[in-house]
Amino acid sequence: MIQEKRQIQKDNLDLKDLTNKHLSIQFSLDGFSFCVLDKSSKTFLALGDYAFEEKTSHTPQNLLTNIADVFDAQDILKNKFDSVTVSHVNDLSSLVPRSLFDEKKLSSYVEFNNKIFKHDFYAFDELKNHDMINVYIPFVNVNNFFIDQFGGFEYKHFSTALVETLFNIYKYSLSPQIFVHICKSHFEIVVISDKKLQLYNTFKYSTKEDFIYYILFTAEQLKMNPEKLELKLLGNIEKDDELYNIAFKYIRNVSLLENRSKYKYIDSITEELKRQYFMLFHQF
Structure with missing residues (x-):
């Protein structure tokens, strides 16, 4: 339906x-x-x-x-x-350092974390300004x-567009940045620090406790202090949502992503919609 x-x-x-x-x-x-x-x-x-x-x-x-x-x-x-x-x-994608990438071994990069089939077709994107290749199954x-x-037409994996867009906007930020793009049952995390992409990952969740656990776990693995990092939320999120509230409970600097686009919008596309469809509006 x-x-x-x-x-x-x-x-x-x-x-x-x-x-x-x-x-x-x-x-x-x-x-x-x-x-x-x-x-x-x-x-x-x-x-x-x-x-x-x-x-x-x-x-x-x-x-x-x-x-x-x-x-x-x-x-x-x-x-x-x-x-x-x-x-x-x-979630059928994997970031591979360029130095380790071999176009003849595409399936091996994706099968590590995913169930794949013999007939699957593989594609890859080069992440601009990074020595990384994103291998995925379209x-x-x-x-x-x-x-x-x-x-x-041109196509790429969503994670490629997400990483490139956020990095281009926030690469000169002085403090470590964790970006969380929220969907109905999963979210993506992008971490940028010292003008470099530190991490990209995607997690499935069903409760607000799942949500904050994966964020805090990511920060801990990267040795990031919740008192000093900046957490920016985008996608399907509002300031009165339970996901926002639990993030604010554990992390000092939490905010909704601001729209910094140079483009204009018809009046019926509100600030909330610009944030919810942030990646769609930056995909060109």
Whole structure:
């Protein structure tokens, strides 16, 4: 079942004229979101978000069916865009130091922490400004669907975009920074200190206690003092949420990530939405 969580669009947007418009897409087994950027005016014009709720299990085939149904229902997605970027959101990825990377051994990097299959296809992203390679398993069937829809497009793993975006914004920060990007049942942690990426990881959680445990465990492993580090939260989080409250209980400097984008937004895209869809709005 597909649940429309959010549909925002500029009034009187001409769907037949998407010249110089960019489309950003993010998707996972349980959801699909997109936004449209007018590159001429540097303004975001549309935002859509859908949840996929399966009665049995989330599978790549169910995912493809759901995404195709969203495209059938959304006229704006049926157009040809000036450029398209796609982000694959899953935990089937592994960061590898460039010095240890061998393109002939892609499966060995991912299988260490994940269950893989013989027919799996592997891809990799080079992290800019880092001596790291991100090896992952993309959803090939969905990529093929996008080829049919758009022709050419660029794709990468969500973690690649997250690390690069946060590092570019905060690499000159004087104090250690822990960033936590929060989703419904998992979150990503990015740690930046001394102008370097110190750590990236993803954790599944079901309670607020799970949430704070993994954050404090990460800080302890990196020998970071909870009294001195800065914890910045983004994604599905608000200041009165239980996740924010428990983080503030154990860590002195906690804040919601500020929007520092040079781009503009239509009025119906609020500050809360800019933070919730931070990565979608920075994916171009």
